Amino acid sequence: MKFGANTFIWTEAFGPEHFGILPRLKEAGFDGIEVAMLAPASLPAASIRRELQKYELECTCCSAFGPGLSLASKDREERRKAQTHVRDSLKAAAELGASLVAGPLYTPVGYFTGGRRTADEWRRTVDSWHELAQDVRQSAVKVAIEPLNRFETYFLNIASDAAALCNEIGDPNIGILLDTFHCNIEEKSIGPALKAAGRHLMHIHSCENDRGIPGTGNVNWPEFFQTLAEIGYDGWLTIESFGFSLGAISAAAAIWRDLAPSPESIALEGITFLRENVEGVMGPAGQGRIQ
Numbered sequence: 001m002k003f004g005a006n007t008f009i010w011t012e013a014f015g016p017e018h019f020g021i022l023p024r025l026k027e028a029g030f031d032g033i034e035v036a037m038l039a040p041a042s043l044p045a046a047s048i049r050r051e052l053q054k055y056e057l058e059c060t061c062c063s064a065f066g067p068g069l070s071l072a073s074k075d076r077e078e079r080r081k082a083q084t085h086v087r088d089s090l091k092a093a094a095e096l097g098a099s100l101v102a103g104p105l106y107t108p109v110g111y112f113t114g115g116r117r118t119a120d121e122w123r124r125t126v127d128s129w130h131e132l133a134q135d136v137r138q139s140a141v142k143v144a145i146e147p148l149n150r151f152e153t154y155f156l157n158i159a160s161d162a163a164a165l166c167n168e169i170g171d172p173n174i175g176i177l178l179d180t181f182h183c184n185i186e187e188k189s190i191g192p193a194l195k196a197a198g199r200h201l202m203h204i205h206s207c208e209n210d211r212g213i214p215g216t217g218n219v220n221w222p223e224f225f226q227t228l229a230e231i232g233y234d235g236w237l238t239i240e241s242f243g244f245s246l247g248a249i250s251a252a253a254a255i256w257r258d259l260a261p262s263p264e265s266i267a268l269e270g271i272t273f274l275r276e277n278v279e280g281v282m283g284p285a286g287q288g289r290i291q
Contacts, residue, residue, distance in 0.1 A: 001234055001237060001278050001282070002058065003029065003030050003031050003238075004033055004060060004239070005033055005034065005239050006033070006034040006238055006239065006240040006241070007033055007035050007036045008036045008240060008241065008246075009241050009263045009266060010243060012243075012246050012247070013038070013039070014048065015044050015047075016047055016048075022051060022054075022055045022057060023055060025057065025267070026055045026056070026057060028268050030267075030271060031058055032052070032058030032059050032060065032236075033052070033059060034061060034236075034238045034240070035048065035062075035098070036061075037062065037092055037101075038063070038066070040092040041088045043092045045092050053097075058097075058099070059099070060099060060100045060102065060238065061089065061098045061101045061102070061141075062101070062240075063085070063089040064103045065082055065108045066108055067111070068108075070082055070106070070111070071105070071107070071125045072117075072124050072125045072155060073107075073121075073124070074124070082105075083128060083131065083132055086101075086132055087132070090136065090139040090141050098141060099141065099142065100141060100142045100202060100236075101141055101142075101143050101144070102143070102144035102145075102146060102177040102203045103144075103145075103146050103177070104145070104146045104147075104152075105145055105146075106125050107121075107155045109152055109252060113154065116154065117156075122165075125155075126165065126168045126169055129171075130169065133171045133173070136174060137173055142173045142175065144176055144202040145162060145165065145166070145175070145176055146162075146178070146205075147178070147179075147182060148179075149186050150186065151254075152182075158193070159187065162197065162200070163198055163200050167200075175202035175203075176200045176201050176202060176203075177203040178201065178205070179204075179205035180219050180224060181205065181207040181209060184209045184218070190220050191223045191224070191226070194224075194227045194228070194231060195227065195230075201231075201235075202235060203235055204233070204235065206237040206238065211240075212241070212259040213266050213270050214273050214274055215273035215274075221277060226281060228281070228282065239271065239274070241267075242255050243263045244263055
């Protein structure tokens with residue numbers, strides 16, 4: 001098991017001015033960071049990679065679509081722009097030395113049509129990923145598609161639908177990210193959701209129900225850790241939250257109050273909770289499966 005922290009906790013655009021957080025994360029026991037990429041083409045990837053290597057920290061990435069970018073759109077130009085964003089994200093992730101790009105890579109976050117997802121939207125998204133699959137393979141960076149809660153998207157809300165999407169895409173390098181924050185809203189129970197993702201589960205955001213410090217809310221953590229042990233999950237547990245005053249990003253994530261003493265405490269206190277529970281259920285560093 002590896003433990004990560006998403007850079008949205010501190011900033012919407014991670015760069016050299018934020019490198020001071022890296023030694024603190026290393027000292028706290030994190031294995032790496034998750035670099036949020038809203039504008040991947042302008043990310044200072046080379047300098048970030050050098051600094052991560054300095055502290056022996058690994059890297060994953062997350063990305064999302066803004067307005068006018070959609071793989072589900074009937075507008076060919078919107079689909080083309082969305083595919084360009086994915087390709088830019090894969091290129092930046094490869095330059096970072098990242099193993100994975102994760103996020104809701106289908107329609108813009110916060111975009112709604114006023115109706116349910118249609119069969120045509122589903123087909124266009126699958127076809128778009130068929131076209132992108134070669135880029136994913138060539139980049140040597142995997143992609144994990146994330147279901148979001150109903151207040152952030154209408155297109156993909158639950159693990160079983162994400163698994164169906166991956167089944168139709170049919171590429172082993174394209175899988176699923178599950179986020180306990182979203183699962184806590186949409187799924188009946190976290191254990192069956194993890195199992196529904198099945199062989200496609202590539203990445204996990206281990207977040208509290210209010211985006212605060214993991215372990216301080218009502219996520220069913222005992223069931224979560226028990227299920228991880230049962231399915232033999234040994235990937236990343238990444239803490240994702242959002243700074244309390246990051247402007248548009250905080251607004252998009254509906255952060256209207258301070259969720260903890262400081263944004264950084266969500267990461268630094270959260271890893272203690274995660275590590276203690278992983279080791280308690282699965283042994284040191286999450287190695288092995290309980291009987």
